[in-house]
Amino acid sequence: MIRISNLQFAYPNSSFNLGIEDLHINKGEAVAVIGPSGTGKTTLLNLIAGVIKPQSGEILTDNSALSSMSDKQRRDFRIRNIGMIFQEFELLEYLNVHDNILLPYRMSSALTLEKDVHQRVEKLVKRTGIADKLKHPIRHLSQGERQRVAFCRAVLSDPPLLLADEPTGNLDPENTDLVLDILFEHVRSVGATLVTVTHERSYLERFDRILDFADFRKARAHG
């Protein structure tokens, strides 16, 4: 699903740099990325998603070389094939739950808002337990509910790849479990690939593989 080789990335005017010689994530695999702050975990997610381009090396996401695409092509690819979940949920305050979930469809011509989409929304909100909040404004929701809305938005187009950046960082333990249950139930049932950046070590056993960025750096230092 994801293949990274000889990747080099540095932010301009910054000492930070990220190098990955070889990384392979299989289709349907659930991978947790851990490691200290500032080691480039989020940067990795952005590179995989094609939000940023590496200085050198190659990233194949779902067999597509994003770095050779135009900006427009990368965005269309992203909105179709990658679901993104953030620590701060990143919902739009001025839209209600329903409109937030439909946001990708409303804002991109790569997706078309057909009738079955609405049926999918219905199913999703039922499954995540927010069916009765559809018309509510975001500010009336709890943190857990907000992350469930963000989850629905991310998976509505049924992307083969889910990228989650600290998805439980703002949640209490109870909601953490709930959100993780939903997330894993989804990826397992549709066979999607999941890459999650996290600090939480308590639920690492749910993942198929753990990528420790501390090891990466060490490996590089040794190499």
Next chain:
Amino acid sequence: MKKALMKKTVRQLSPLVFIAILFLAGCSENKNASTHKQTPEIYTVNYPLAFFAEQIAGDQANVVFPEMEGDPAFWQPSAEQVANFQNADLILLNGASYAKWLAKVSLPESRLLDTSATFSERFIRIEDATSHSHGPGGEHTHGETAFTTWLDLTQAVQQAAAINTKLDLSNSGFDKLKNDLLKLDKEWESEFAKLSGQPLLGSHPVYQYLTRRYELNLKSVHWEPDVAPDQDMWNELKTLLSRHPAKIMLWEGEPLPETKAVLEKMGIQSIVFDPCGNRPAEGNFLSTMKQNLSNLKSRP
């Protein structure tokens, strides 16, 4: 800046100019419409003026002298009757404060013709009116100007001339009317000359201009032909006769037989000299004036 403003003004005004032109065009159309409107309608405040206008205009105008009961000088019109006057194309006034009602109604001033305006300096003031005072206006009289102007037939001619000038008709009957009136004036003059210096009585103060024109020695009482004088009035007459021994009394209309008989006993003969302010039962103005002359001639 100023030039630009002017330009702007002109630009803003140009539609207005257009509207104004339309408006003016509309007006002139109306005017045409009203001149095409059959024959003009002429209203008059008394019968003599109506007669003059009829003689001058013939069938070129529709002369209307509304039916009035009694003396037209003291007519009190209703609002509807005034409205008829308002709609006339021309309204002939006698002037000389004739027709008191004129001061109490609204008439279109542009369509009024004061037929006696040309000789207004020669109006006669009535001196013996009651004066009264109250309020800040001080003493004032409701005194009047003598208004039976047409009994001086030369004045009647002037009034007719004023009408003629106003109507400005190519086919006018004025010359004939003028000749008739002036011929009668001469006849009156020669007949009245026979009464020169002789004291005369008038039943009512309507003969002022007649008196002046034909040099009569006439004094008037305030009698009405159809009302029997009371004792006060007889006494007043006797007082008057003591310094003005008249043998003839001119009446506006035929007096009551009893009055006539008493006067005859006093040696005073009654002669009808009708001013003809209102439309006569038979004949017209000219025939009435001629009748006045023959009444005068028939005195013993």
Next chain:
Amino acid sequence: MGDMIYMAWRYLVYNRIKTAILILSIALIAFLPIGLNVLVSQSSESLTVRAMSTPLVIGEKGSPLELTLNSLYFESNTPPEISYSQVQRVNETNLANAIPLYNRFRSKEFPIVGTSIDYLDFRNLKLAQGRKMALLGECILGGAVAESLGLSVGDSIISTPESAFDLAGIYPLKMQIVGVLEYSGTPDDRAIFTDLKTTWIISGLAHGHQDLAKPEAATHVREKENGNIIANASVVNYNEITDENRDSFHFHGDPSTFPITAVIALPHDTKSGTLLQGKYLADTERMQIIRPSQVVDDLLETILTIQQYILAGAALTGGSTIMTAILVFVLSLRLRHSEIETMHRIGVPNHRVIALLGTEIAVVLISGIVLAAILTLLLARYGNFLIHNLLF
């Protein structure tokens, strides 16, 4: 496109106060110059039409503008009185027809215009109901007067006394309404018309009382000597002219000395107009003859100059408002930075984000302009009313 408008709409509704303020300020900066223009062109239109249909006006020497405003629009202060002989003077020239105006009294806020019924023909005024005034004490109402006071034919209206302690004996006069005029869209709508003689009665120059020589008036008579009857103060001064007392009304003095405020002269032709104007040129002349269209042109030029200054001010205000609006927009972009960043990360194309922001601006701008248009239409509809209530 529908999605964009929907999203923009949601955003604007969510930030409704900010949106309302933006729309309002844009509406106002658009409305100010447009509305002013409408108001000025409307007032200049009504002023000019009226002035152009009034060839010449004669009044006592003084401010031509005041004479015009009073004689044509029944506004401004009462000009100095002139005598009725000025009407006769015009008529005697045989150059023009004269229409007298005595515009001094009011009933409530409405002017009572004493004139001749020629005025109605001259202004082409048509009766909606009733008839022209015919008898003393009768009046007709302009359409707006009848409507605002709820009066019609058969009702009466009372002149407003000029002061509570009028010692000159000016009694309020109750006038019968015999006609109501059709709306003409001119100041005539807001006037009460009556015969000049009726206004003379209001001014105390004529009055009615019992005939003091008659026996039933004996209780009012103080002395009677040598034909002079001196009445005491109990003589009834009528404040209403009825069929019964109409005959007793009489004028004291020579009507040619009675007051009017202006004479409208209608020259028979252009040349007569010029000749008539020439008769008022002498240095010793106490009257002025004015051509209202000239006076109004001068007035409009002044108004247009003022309008230019106001427009310049409006441009400055507009400029600063637009800059403030841009500032508000830029600040809100900063607040929405994370929203834009999120859109970017989930794969929303850039042009869509720009389109959303553009739609929001467009909705605000269009709403502002539509609001300005509505305000302008309202102004166009009720502008004349405003002019009357603000300007005069």
